Amino acid sequence: MLTDGNDALCHPQWKTLVSRIPRAARPGCRELLTRLLRRITSAPMDKSAWRELLQFGGNILAKPKRGGVNRNLSNIINRRVAARDQSLTAANNAPHTVNCRSTRKTSDATTLAAAVTSKLEAGNFNVAVRIICSDDTPAPHSEETLKVLEAKRPGPANDRRPRGPLQVSSDDVRRALRSFPVGSSGGLDGLTPQHILDLLTGATDESLEQAIVGWVNVMLAGSFSAEINEVIFGGRLMVLSKQDGGIRPITVGYTLRRLAAKCANSHVIERRSQEIQPLQLGAGVKGG
Numbered sequence: 001m002l003t004d005g006n007d008a009l010c011h012p013q014w015k016t017l018v019s020r021i022p023r024a025a026r027p028g029c030r031e032l033l034t035r036l037l038r039r040i041t042s043a044p045m046d047k048s049a050w051r052e053l054l055q056f057g058g059n060i061l062a063k064p065k066r067g068g069v070n071r072n073l074s075n076i077i078n079r080r081v082a083a084r085d086q087s088l089t090a091a092n093n094a095p096h097t098v099n100c101r102s103t104r105k106t107s108d109a110t111t112l113a114a115a116v117t118s119k120l121e122a123g124n125f126n127v128a129v130r131i132i133c134s135d136d137t138p139a140p141h142s143e144e145t146l147k148v149l150e151a152k153r154p155g156p157a158n159d160r161r162p163r164g165p166l167q168v169s170s171d172d173v174r175r176a177l178r179s180f181p182v183g184s185s186g187g188l189d190g191l192t193p194q195h196i197l198d199l200l201t202g203a204t205d206e207s208l209e210q211a212i213v214g215w216v217n218v219m220l221a222g223s224f225s226a227e228i229n230e231v232i233f234g235g236r237l238m239v240l241s242k243q244d245g246g247i248r249p250i251t252v253g254y255t256l257r258r259l260a261a262k263c264a265n266s267h268v269i270e271r272r273s274q275e276i277q278p279l280q281l282g283a284g285v286k287g288g
Helices: 004-009 023-042 047-060 073-082 084-092 108-121 125-133 143-152 170-178 193-200 207-220 226-232 255-272
Strands: 235-241 247-253
Touching (some): 023 073, 023 193, 023 207, 047 084, 047 226, 170 207, 207 255
Antiparallel strands (some): 235 247
């Protein structure tokens, strides 16, 4: 979790974002996100560009408070887009922290109801049913839980052979976007696959799509600094205690990073699955 020690890359305190971007607000959001992505692809080490990208969801797509005569969602988002320079300047001069904990105390029943409602609204009925039927409970915040998590997720191997960077196309990115389950959550910045799909739907040109392809290719080329990677390879961590005594870690990473990973995984599975058949039928085999 980012704190003031990593101030240059921090984004605003966790906010609830709109689940869908209104059609009337999409052109402005599309243009803004395109510019932010292009700034990073042209200067991957520019921390101010990264800050703007990580703040995009919280500053532009946060749900407005209920009530008031000026609560037209499209107008609110369009005003935020128009005023982005002023808001970002103010944000740059203030200390930044990321806090994913709500200050409001909620019961387990309230949390469960909110999770189920969210999935039902997104049309993800299978996940809603799984949540209702699950007996898992949040694991305690302790050193013991941390040690179990570290044992489940060891570090990268030391004998990885260097290869040339993988570069993907627009088709690869479109397939990867469509592979996200309905109602997929976003990372710490809140940006979800559905937000990106909303902005790509009805676009009059391919500017945003090409900007996303460029961002993914720059990431796959390893052009981001260690400090930036430490942020974008992070995510929202939830740890559940299973009935058998074990724990189940669930991490929701940044959507753009997950998109790049999907493109890379698809490339590997497509080319390697044929080589390891018929010894295995679980990877890259429909119905395997």
